[in-house]
Amino acid sequence: MSRYISSNELWDTICKKLCYPNSNRGKNNIFINDDFGKINVNHFSTGFGIIYSSFVANFYEDTILENCNSYNSSFLSFNTGNTIYMKDSFTKNEMQWDSNICLNGEQHSGHISFSKHKKNQQVIMHYIGLDNNLFKDFIQNNQYYKDIEPLYKSELIEVNFNNYINKHQKTLLNDLLLTSSLEDKLQTLYLESKLLELIYASVNSVEVQSKINDIYLSAQDIESLNRAKNFLINNITNPPSLKELAYKSAINEFKLKKGFKQVFGNTVYGFLQEYRLFKAKELLEFNEININEASLLVGYKCSSHFSKIFKKQFGISPLEIKKENRRKIYY
Structure with missing residues (x-):
């Protein structure tokens, strides 16, 4: 039997403190130590159409977490923890999100999903939300995004495979995880620079990934x-x-x-x-x-x-x- 945590349970402590892409510039560092486990969320809004959140958690039992989206945006999401199983509340379709995979897509207000987490397995996710028009500008000359076949699509969300997280992206994600909790103004500027570098690296990684030395894996x-x-x-x-x-x-x-x-x-x-x-x-x-x-x-x-x-x-x-x-x- 899995523990179920609704978005209402986390509303005051997490959800209402998270900004949307076009919100004012600001930061929030949130830590929860409850009977269900520990959650650490660091959130940053640039003030010009980009937000970043890191989500690090450890649940004491198998847990289903309800996720509600309250705005329209494009996104890049990175899983650097254990495998997560995502289920759409409307279509009931389930998707496996393996470790070290970056996803991109577009989501709309009102979308609800459930993420399943195994007990005592570390969850580490990074989320970048982008204004839709801004993201379209970023990818307008990238043929990959024009030909992409969705991994999953419904009325309120589209999810695509972006790339296996490469060494450069991993270094940037590590930097973001470290600096996102710090309050120093200079560190915030550093955080923003690494965030922009990560977006650039992620949007272009689909073009520069070399398959020459790859082997076939069944x-x-x-x-x-x-x-x-x-x-x-x-x-x-x-x-x-x-x-x-x-x-x-x-x-x-x-x-x-x-x-x-x-x-x-x-x-x-x-x-x-x-x-x-x-x-x-x-x-x-x-x-x-x-x-x-x-x-x-x-x-x-x-x-x-x-x-x-x-x-x-x-x-x-x-x-x-x-x-x-x-x-x-x-x-």
Whole structure:
């Protein structure tokens, strides 16, 4: 039995604080710690037709989340967490949204959907809402968007595959996730610059993605690669060798190495390190634990090595994260 959370339950804490693309410039940082789980939302409106939201959550049981849209807009959405299942409330059609995939589309006021999330699996989504005319200007000379076949379409929404999230996009998404919670005016300008760069990279990525070195992956291969990714996530403190991972995922080692990077935009152990560091960042931000404990919980025995790669990943040290959280609690 899944826990159901309606948009009404989150209206005062989240929904009414989120702006539409043509709203005034502003930011909102929202954190919820409830019996159903933890949700962290950072929201930013540029004031000229573009909004950005990051949604990081962990639910304590299988959860169905109701999502209501109250404005017309185009969008780019990025899933960098676990697989999400989306269901349209009107057509009842369900769509699987795998990790490391960017979607684009157009939605209208009144659209309602439901997202299904597995318990204790990290949800990390990024959403960019754009004024429809602005987005049309961005893509007017891009033939891909003229010929695109929707993954899903109904009266109030159209969803299209944009691209597998590449390394450049991933770096920008990491930067946005880090800076969107900061209040410094200079950081806000930095946030805006990275947001615009991400839009440019995402709109043009469909043209510049090279398929020359790609290998053919069947539906069974994709299933095996997702199995490998989930096995890594569930064994972050004691990860398997590539040979063992290939065996457990029912795929040969060559396809595991080549296909993993092709589908998820990172090597097997590059993905593992990123996931470990994001999990550690979440632990440091939302739990009263020290740096050494966080390091051990995500599989790093040497806290000094952990701190070094953490700072390289996020541009801020674990100690600074803890200090910032103490400052927030104090104020």
